[in-house]
Amino acid sequence: MDQARSTIFKMLNGEPRSYTRFNLTENMEGDNSQVEMKLSSDMDEEVGGNGVGDHLNHNSERSPYVARKPGRTPKNICFMAATTLLIFIIGYLIGYLVHRKKDLAPSCAASKLDFNDDVPEAFHETRAAPLMDWDKVEKLLAQQLSVSNFDSTFREFASNSHQAGSPGDDALANKVLKRFKEYGIQTWTDEHFIKIQQAPASGFNKVVFKGREERPQGFLSYSATGSRTGAVLYAHYGQESDFRMLQGKSINVNGRVILVRAGKISFAEKVYNAAKLNASAVLIYPDPDDYPIGENTQIYGHVHLGSGDPYTPGFPSFNHTQFPPVQSSGLPSILAQTITANMATNIMRQLGGETLPPEWGGVTKLGNETDLVTVEVNNVLTERKINNIFGVIKGYVDSDRYVILGAQRDSWGPGFARSTVGTSVLVELARSISEMVKHEGFRLRRSIVFASWSAGEYGSVGATEWLEGYLSSLSMKAFSYINLDGVVTGRDSFKVAASPLMYSLIEGALKEVKAPSKPSVTLYDQVSGPHWEKVVLEELQMDDAAYPFLAFSGIPSVSFRFTSNSDYKYFGTLLDTEDKLNSATSSQTPQFAMAAAQFAGHIALRLVHDHLLRLDLQKYNSIIRSQVAEINRRVKTVQRYQPQLLPKALSVQWLISASGSYSRASRALAKDSENSDLEDIEMCRLINDRIMAVERNLLSPYVSPKDSPFRHILMGSGPHTLNALSTHLEALRLSNPEADADLFRNQFALATWTIQGCANSLAGDIWALDNEI
Template identity: 55%
Template structure:
């Protein structure tokens, strides 16, 4: 039966259609590429429709009566029998020769591994989900992860450096060894580096220590102003200062590192007209040396801020523009020692309750006064660097042009062991594991998997964002998910994740199938989820998440997760203390066990997305998410709608702003989501007559929208 189907397919389509490939049809110029095939019955119908006489009169040749009707019925019958006999003989010869050719020339159906022996059909279809889970757990090994960690660890691999390029070549070599198709994506991006002389901080006219750290994309200028301590620099921290009638205008704000990104801290201060921001690691949050410098960036966005919305390809001319997320004020990191020298001498009132819980030596944590003058000099230089993103692909066997991406940052300012080395090692190990399952165990993913190694991640996911900007039109149509491997391990006693609501259900089911690295008798879900798994595990996807540009810029369902610690201090990301020894200490020497668990989470999520017939994306989850957001907006609007002051009532928000319209939209949108979900749950034989209309539940979709001619209407 398969042979007959293939033969028929070859006759009409030119090649078998057992799998959907990339479109191989050539777009020829002109109309010559259009070939129309018609059966004899179609030709007869066409002749009858056009009229024989009309056809003949279109030519200048004289008309000769046909002699066919002068022949006897026996002669006609003989002609027909002879033609049929020749056709049958020809078909049998062709069929038998085709069978012998198929037996002698067997080629692998896999479009990726050309050099790999073909997989037997019996093995391909005997793999069920339990088999895939067992294979993944068996083939993903701590020995291979440990080997990768040793090979990819590097003391210097800043974006665009020779160390970064050497790592890129190693990763591409690994992908090629696995039999994957590989390519690179080259960009010329603008980044900040320290100038020939260090940035400086002066307190009351005296230089404070040595400033080795820096914040990329800070405003390049020298400013001065009175010192002001603002806790973590959150919006609520600045509101508390305003409630105490503290003037923020023109102040040099000192804030602790942590809780939100450097860029958000600087943006909050700049919005209130502060003159500069100094960020320091407080010992209550960080267990690092007093002279350890912090590195980071303050671009409130992702990608190259000097080509916003455009890919940074070489020699590509775009209108000169800058990202609106670039700060207008200078920002600089200082060490614990520098912060102690400044904070211990500040005057003014004592800070608010909870703000003085820091551990700087001999420090009262005062807010500062007008005599505490600070000068900040930022002398970074803007340079252009060439970076490379590295890709390896495993092509699917059905929906080849539909793919998910697994990505990991490759670069780092210092050793970057937890920041980039762990993620890169897992990326390579997952690629090896999946290709091994395909080569040796008969696994055939329905959709494609792209493994991506990004550069310039330290500057705000620059490599990933430039790739998105360059190929956004195609990615929006074909890419259905992104999973990040960045910073997956920084502790051991908690599990946190940020994801699109579409992936919540898949993540929860995956957590129930993976053993906890803390207690092997429990699953991740049992260990960390508690009674309300979303409240215990899920967190908002912030600017610091490497999956952020995929989720927000491209709208691609994305997942980022991490093992962290709540019982010990924050991991020293962005410092020279991000080393293998420190990571082992922060994980209680369970780094390899945690890495394997993280690999299993990503592996199972990936296998589900490329193996199942229907994508495991739950649209209905958006209903609860939208309800929650609308509820928050409603409470904020109602709380600020009217303000009472001195016996008078003022409308802080125009009373024309009616929240009821938003509530109505929310209800209708939720109805549409459920309608879409009901359509998706119906099998391929779905009929629009089976689904209720979201406009009028008494009617079907067909009755509501089809009209008298459903094809014309729909």
């Protein structure tokens, strides 16, 4: 630079009073050094005499100038001007190039460029427009998934012993973690100390009937313990309707030992229904007509009417957490034990009493007061450490928003259909999407989290404890959960249980994923068609891992499965092996697993690819309207026949108004989405946040997550739900002693405002509310 200045001096035949200095300074906020061009003068004093200095310094800051010496010719002045212009142009070009390079880097990232590093930085998208067409994304995913990969992954993750917290479970966790690291995705683990019930280590459980003692190996975790003696009473499947039939026959359930078949509803629901009528114990067996699995096959399960660790309801089971002793209200107060089909047959052959109703079979007897049986349960409550394993592929625009793909890792026995297939699908999706990002140029707009849960067999314990631990952040950032448990159990049909917000996504996936048994057609053409909702959709059950995500956390969730016309019979047994599953799929298990991965991958990638989340707010309109209409009808019925319970002044108009507010707000948001500028990242984010808030705002804020964890008023469980309001009205009409008119009116008012609050949130800004209440 000094040499250049000297040259200029010689050209101008004079000493430069003012010069241009290029200052290379490191930009600590950006990725590159920036060039600072600074004009300065060697003169600190003002120039007097001709008034030029006064003119240039009328402000506090002095402007640069070139002092003209006497005797300079016009030619010299032209040279000086030309040189100054040349230097200015060079400085401008350098500054332009440097700033242009800076603009290509993420504006929000603070990093330092290492010139010794030959590996280029990952490109971060700075606009809302996609970097890859959706059709290409689909093709890339299909190319990454293959039958041969699933064959090898099955072999890697198959295990004969991997109960929650066992060495086998830990070994599988390490394999999943190793795989995630190999794919180059960020990993972490989540440790919990949970309480589970196990079969007695030194003793046994037993059932004694008319002098014959049986010692079943199967058991039901979270049963009450002790010994009870009572008369046997057969109650079919143990559903509420079955018990109503018995009561209709004036049969007393109090103190009886209830014998029921497995199926229709969960073990926990069977025990809960019996406990409500003061039964002393429940015996559950697999009837050969429903479960052709062998007369001596043992069955395992749990009877907690809920999910998660029942000894830390509503809060996480972290180590050293000092909570007072507490337990879930869903824990049964009566004994529960499984027995084999052969044990059940020996009992039923000797029963007296009335003959079974024709619709129940009409062959054996119901049992009478002299058919005494003793049930003894000696399960042991133990503490186990479990680990959830996570990996994340981060998004390039909204990295703090994510979809979660999860699968349970543990099982009572081999658990091939229960856990091995789901874990394999999880791992293969992680590999496939990471390959698309690293080698195919795919850029996720939002993040994908891959989760491997433990203690799923005890009631989605690992998943629920994670939700409880991070509820405040998850409810704001996790916008969907896709469950991969039991995704392949047969080949004849396809079933989906999900939040209504995800129905449009499901339909789109059905139309684009090929049927595994007939690749020339889509799943939509093979198993559903235009009436796909009636054919494919089913109710989300409490023992499904997707249920707590939806009903407890307010995260739109989906669970799906390829199945047979008759359900897979080996869950909860030691016979859930690869051979049994191959028999159910005609030895096409890898093909169906690949199709399951494509279906889950389609939904996940759609959610992280598109500008706006494809969650259909209109689906809840019809559900809310139909339930409000049913409540309205039943309120009028009670007011007509039991006017002393519900006064005429009680109006359903406010609930109808809240329903209308939701309808208008959802339509307005749909219109905003259609008219939005997809290039505007901030606008898309605001709209997506409003969409994400819908499910969360349908959680009743008026009940405690500790006492009523499933707070969702449409999909949850408890007296705060709209379904419970309808049931309560029916109890009022029948003058049921358990009915409480004041309690109903309280829950009625709170449900009304919950819907209105959801509509208010959906509307967005406070001045955009349509609140008529």
